[in-house]
Amino acid sequence: MSFLKYKTYIEEGDLVIAYMTRENMTPLIIDSKLTYNNKFGTFKHSDMIGKEYGTKAFMPSHNGRGFMYLLHPTPELWTYVVPHRTQILYIADISFITTYLDLKPGSLVLESGTGSGSFSHSLARTIAPHGHLYTFEYHEERAKAAKQDFEEHGLSDLITIDCRDVYKSGFGITDLVSAVFLDLPAPWDAISSAKAAFRQRRIGKICCFSPCIEQVQRTCASLNENGFVEIKMFECLIRNQEVHTIPVYTVKDAVSKIKTQQDKKRKRREQEEDPNHTTKSQPRQDPPNLYVSKTPTEARGHTSYLTFATFLPVLDGEEVIK
Ligand SMILES: C[S@@+](CC[C@H](N)C(=O)[O-])C[C@H]1O[C@@H](n2cnc3c(N)ncnc32)[C@H](O)[C@@H]1O
Incomplete structure (x- = not known):
């Protein structure tokens, strides 16, 4: 399938x-x-x-x-059930990154590390049917497991996975891709190799995904040193909306509710004073319910910062292809 x-x-x-x-x-x-x-x-x-x-x-x-x-x-459902061999990307970040990397059918993309392959599944769907994802993972077992997932999920024509340490060996790709995504502990050690992977006569986009602000600082410094422009950083937080029901009271309802409560109190007092006293319970009349949307008081926690930058080709009088 x-x-x-x-x-x-x-x-x-x-x-x-x-x-x-x-x-x-x-x-x-x-x-x-x-x-x-x-x-x-x-x-x-x-x-x-x-x-x-x-x-x-x-x-x-x-x-x-x-x-x-x-x-x-679907790639979205897969993020909920994928065996977590690593931390993974979730849909809020995935959709944001996909948009800002300007990914579309036919895009050629470079990714590292592959990790659990959560993002790779979405990438493959976005760039299908004629695009290609080159993904790099140095952990042998993870690379094998991800490769097997891609095969079983009918994605292997779209994804090439390479087991290598990209800090030491680079990507071995030149003048090919339009987008790079780095989810690595030290992206700055892979940025110059990533730069070479971009199509040299086209504008390209890079995104580095890092949980700590110190990593963002080093990444920005490296992006600057390597001539990337438009460096920006974002953080995506999810705020769920949940449907709840609340009773709708008119003024008449509210007055009658207060009266009912007062009646109950009075009857309880009478009962306490007279143990033989019996009261018939009145059928309860609940007010109609209104559906409302409520947000939890806290947004779901931080996953990572997203640092984006643009690869701007330096051309000697030649035209940039967008
Ligand atoms: C957080 S995971 C990536 C998760 C992935 N984005 C996902 O959505 O499933 C980071 C991965 O980078 C890999 N990695 C770390 N350093 C690496 C390196 N130098 N070369 C290649 N892969 C590396 C790790 O083994 C790990 O699997």
């Missing part, structure tokens, strides 16, 4: 994202001999085969009420 082509029906061997809640999703490789168990019940893989992607699957389970959605994988 492929992350790039949406298919309608689930088949043996497919990757399905089992969606229980926004916070609870799991990747399943469909194998008709297996079952998937969670707190909502037992789900046979064989029952999922032939179902349409997107189906709300009610499966026989211990309480008969278990269900989950069977979703087609």
Whole structure:
């Protein structure tokens, strides 16, 4: 199966994202001999085969009420379920970086390190069908695991992964890419090699992703030394909007609520004074609910700073190609 082509029906061997809640999703490789168990019940893989992607699957389970959605994988969903071999990029940063690096179908991009391949999946989708991602990872096991993911997810034609230490050996690419993304502990040690990788007669964009401001300072210094221009830094924070209900009281409702509470108090007092006293409970009349959007008091924490810069070709009288 492929992350790039949406298919309608689930088949043996497919990757399905089992969606229980926004916070609870799991990747399943469909194998008709297996079952998937969670707190909502037992789900046979064989029952999922032939179902349409997107189906709300009610499966026989211990309480008969278990269900989950069977979703087609996308790079966004993959960020929720990817095995974390490293820290990964999430959609807020991914979408921002993709826009500011000016990525589009056909772009040639360089990335390091590959890490868990979270960003690589989104990059591949953006640059498909004719672009290419050259991604570099020096940790052998991570490089192998990412390569396997790219193959299984139908992305290997779009991604070349190279296992190497880019500080020591550079990228070995010259005059080719229009964008560079560095998620490395010391991006400044890879910037001059990245500079050589840009198409030398085109304007290019670079982004360095660093959690600490000290790293940003060193990165900016190196970008300056290497002649990059328009150096800017951003921080993306996510603020979720959650739907809540609140009761809507008219003035009449509010007055009647106060009266009801006063009545209750009075009756309770009477009861305390007379143990034989019985009160009939009044049917409760709840006011209508209004749906409102609330934001949590705190924005989700900092992931990293994004330092962007522009590669400006120095040309001897030749025209810059945009
Ligand atoms: C934070 S992870 C990248 C995560 C990735 N952006 C994602 O979304 O999954 C950083 C990666 O850089 C790799 N790395 C660190 N130094 C490196 C170097 N000198 N050459 C190549 N890769 C390196 C690490 O092994 C690690 O896997």
